[in-house]
Amino acid sequence: MSMESHITLRSLPRENLKGKPLRTAALTIVVTLLSLALFAGSMLSMNLDNGMRSMERRLGADLMVVPQNSASQAEALLTSGSPGTFYFTRDVASAISKADGVAQSTEQVYISSLAASCCSSKLQIIGYDPATDFVIQPWLSSQFDGDVKDGQIVAGAGVNVSADGTIELYGRDWPVVAQLASTGTSLDNSVFVNRATVPQMVEASAQVSHRVMPAEYARKAVSAVLIKVADGYDPHMVARSITRLDSSYGKLGFVYPGGITASTKVSLGSLVGYTAIVVAVLWVMGVIVLLAVFFSSVNERKREFASLRIMGATRGMLRGVIVREALIVSLAGSVIGVALASLIVFPFSTLIGRQLQLPYLQAGPLVVIGMIALAVACSVAICVAASMLAMRRLARPEAYMTLREGQ
């Protein structure tokens, strides 16, 4: 029989855990679930919150005027990112910009691309007017120096730019001068062009027999007029004043990005709320289970701890054994939990964002590391605290009496 090195006080907790595999497994699973729920839930909430803030920054206009029957399409374009093409003409747009209460206005053209090449999805092409723009330019300039010249493209984060720095649209390769950071909104799936590039695009689309709009409209098409209202005006008031400009304007579509943000906020808030409730309920149940397991083991362990006491273990040693057992179990459990949650949250990030139909922006690595640390710390803390609470009697001075009661 070969002799292994002898047992130590440090290895005692491990032996105790090995000696009770079922209890150890149960505790580990509970802590795993706790940290999984906490980490996944908080990552979800944080990413939604991130997406929301990003969306608010991107929707810098108070009012969007779009062609008749296009309001819902325009809203969809802002929120869920289904590309669309719709337009009216420039004269309408310039008339609108003179309406009462309009402080600033700019025109944008939206064209839905074909699925560019075999393996990519439809893109939203957004033509904006650098001269009047107040929505896109501030954002672009934070990431890209200089102007977007005719024919050049700025791509959203989700757009697939080929290795040579171009993107194929309507059978032509367009140079991409910059790619923007992810926003978690539909804009990630958009490309931005100078308004003057739009006719070239229309021409290109005609050549691949997928004319997006009649040639005569190419220069005067406007899909939306984005308006910033003057101080003291309400976007709805401005909308009414626009409809009064011309009898035919009554049919124009009005989109209130603020309203979209507000309604998105509501559904996002309720989702975050539900997530928080689910996580909280799970934690309450988990802590109850932990306490139940720990308390149920107190009686059977009285003898064990009294015995340690009799052979000369100090109270500190007993506490050390209890705490280390809880630490081993909870560290293992919480690391497994975070790892499992990561396997869902990170690879499926895009799918989650898509399924939620809400702006969903993956938080940065520092925040993620912080959340991992927090989830692990909380799970470990709750497990150690529960075990200390349950076992505190075992380390009390008159340990021998508890043993005699147990006789």
Added chain:
Amino acid sequence: MEHESDFRDHLLVVSDLTKRFRRRGKEFDAVSHVDLDLDEGDFVAIVGRSGNGKSTLITMIAGLTRPTCGTVRVQGRVVGEMTDMELSRLRNRTIGFVMQSQTLLSNLTVLDNVVLPAVLFAERHSQRPADQSDRIGRPDADGIVPDPLNEKAMQLLERLGVADLAGSYPRELSGGEMRRVSIARALMNDPRLLIADEPTGDLDQESTDIVMTLLRQLADAGTAILMVTHDPEALGYADYALRMDAGVLSRP
């Protein structure tokens, strides 16, 4: 070993020790004004009917229960005035305690159970000039090197006739085997004072002889032994017996 050059030169001095319990609103003394001296090499048995305070007396001596009044001195120091750390060291180093009930740790093997008392204050152990140099015990990676603590535990198990059970877990042992392992554990740190509560409680004739012969040898070698027993067989090995009756200790 350092002797306190006190006026009390005894290893164990119990004076006026009393433990008062309250049962159904009535106070009674489970242990009543007990005086007892024990020197190294003394082997004293305490007899008496159960419920007469024998166990209470020895748990107070080991500092596991606080007396209502009176003092216990071990090596000249008052047990009741020690800190938790001092008391724990005393229990670990000076006193060996064999309990009446089964107290082996179920998650450890028999061998580990016996070794455990020796590693609680591990830093002190490594400073102790051991007969086998501690360097040998260090290299954990090499399993072939005999570990001095394991060796010693094996010797104890051998002397108690349970060496073949070293790798077993307590749940695989009979009551008598567990008892003998408990005795081995109590002897692991070479205690100066061995307190044994019914050490032959569930042992057969043969095992009783083995255990009692060992205790006798220990006493002859200078260990003080205080034993509570019902067993007339075991009594024969002791120097003398004291009788405990309704909390009062007396010479029969």
Added chain:
Amino acid sequence: MKKTIFASVPSVLFGALIAIAPQTFAHACSGHTPFGACHYSQQIATGIGIVIAVLGIISFFVARQVRVGINIAVAVNSLLLLAVPTVLIGVCKGQMMHCRMVMLPTLIVLGVLALVCAIAAAWAESRAKTA
């Protein structure tokens, strides 16, 4: 016997999932001809999945030492599986394409789980009873 189950069942389970998933819910992008990268990744994933599952089934009936080897093979196959849609063949480039949104992450998750289980099983089986 218990240990055998822990060392063999995960391979069968994950192998089957790896084989089935790309052909069902985590399919490649549909509708583009000629076949894109995702189609080939899908087919190879199914192949690797079948290999892992078969290895798992075989490992029920062999000696412990052989089971160690089989689990190492499963681990290497899992690495291969991870490499297929990421490095070796890839998937479609569009962010919102089904293969990228569903198939790629599904294969990665299954691959990681199969890898971890196989390594754990190989480790556990290799140290059992040798002490």
